[in-house]
Amino acid sequence: MSQITFSKNEKELIVRKIQLYFSEELQQKIGQFDAEFLLDFISQELGAYYYNRGVYDAQEALAAKLDDIRDVIYQLEQHTDFQR
Template sequence: MKSLKKEEREYVKERIKEHFELDRGEEIGDLAADQMVQVIAEEMGPFFYNKGIEDARQMVEQKVINIDEDLRSLERPAGRPKRS
């Protein structure tokens, strides 16, 4: 799995530190926050990644259905009309 860019990792670290301070009344340092980022990325990252893939797959599937409907609407009748 591709790792976060430096600025993305820093952002996540700061949000973790902020969460601990505001929601739990605890202060954690950069090292602890960085370790949390690592655990989240390794243990939970694949779930978020897979959800993103599933969302993208559904979007593409819907686009294909729409394209198919659009193409079918362009079809013209062929052959001679049937006689009664």
């Protein structure tokens, strides 16, 4: 897996959200540098866990769709004397 990175605009948005969280929930002010440092830490140390969860969810969604497709194909099958 490649390193998780964000565009400049995405990073700015996430940093603002971190600062807002600290302000509203923890009643603490956190500067932009510290918020960026925290974001980098979370991305490097925890990002893979969230990424993998997304991969697992995508696999489950795909498996469910494949089951639906198998059912539709099975319904198209016509009766013959051949056995599987």
